[in-house]
Amino acid sequence: MKKFILILIFLNFVNAKIVDRVVAVVNGEPITSYDITKTFKSLNISPREALNILIDQKIIENEIKRRGIEVDDFDIENAIEKIAKQNGMSVFEFKNYLKERGEYNNFLKNLKKDIQKQKLFAQIVNSKLKVSNKELKNFYDQNKEKFTTFKQIEVIEYISQNPDELKHIKKNPLYNSSNIKIENRVFKYNQIPLNLMFLFNSTKEGEFMPIINNGNSYVMFYINKKEGKVILPFEQIKNIIANQLMQQKRNAILKEYFNTLKNQADIEIFK
Structure with missing residues (x-):
């Protein structure tokens, strides 16, 4: 059963003096006023939006722990290689770039979290992610303007x-x-x-x-x-349509899954 205690929506964090205290607890994991302030300032959003984001993060982290999702050195190095290539650097150059700026350790920490999230999302959606040829053709017929080119x-x-x-x-x-x-x-x-x-x-x-x-x-x-102007043939762009539809389905599956987890979570929000 979901336990959601809303005592009072917290005060304006922008103008008030910030005291680091527990503002919310999600499945036993605390969210502090410092966490909220840091999030809404870095993302330029309201304190309430920041709290919602942090609650979602705690629910995702809890699910990662429950499923025992791990990240090894191969996962890390593979991800770094891809990021370095996207930035036109070798792995050695990319790592040195981060180390020279004192950002390497923080980068690794965030990268590990991102990889865990992607592994979690893959576990949730992979068995459900299917698109039929009929769905692809229907999407193509209904959206031909999207596939018009010069x-x-x-x-x-x-x-x-x-x-x-x-x-x-x-x-x-x-x-x-x-x-x-x-x-x-x-x-x-x-x-x-x-x-x-x-x-x-x-x-x-x-x-x-x-x-x-x-x-x-x-x-x-x-x-x-x-x-x-010309409309690209269906067979030529079939794979692109499949990727678009699968991404839409993926987002819908994840949204439904985490909404269910959120409804079942023990969430307490304090004054």
């Missing part, structure tokens, strides 16, 4: 080994450097990988796309002109 696009392509050079171009298109290769290019819609096509679609004419790490170098496109 027939042809004219761009300027900038390639460099150094992403900072491309940032200079964004700030000043007249910036000139021998370290940047520049080429005018024209693409047909069926000549482009789908992930790049959707980036082109989301960028307006006369704007730069985000800088992309393609493994060996960095590339950035300036959109000159888009011509024509």
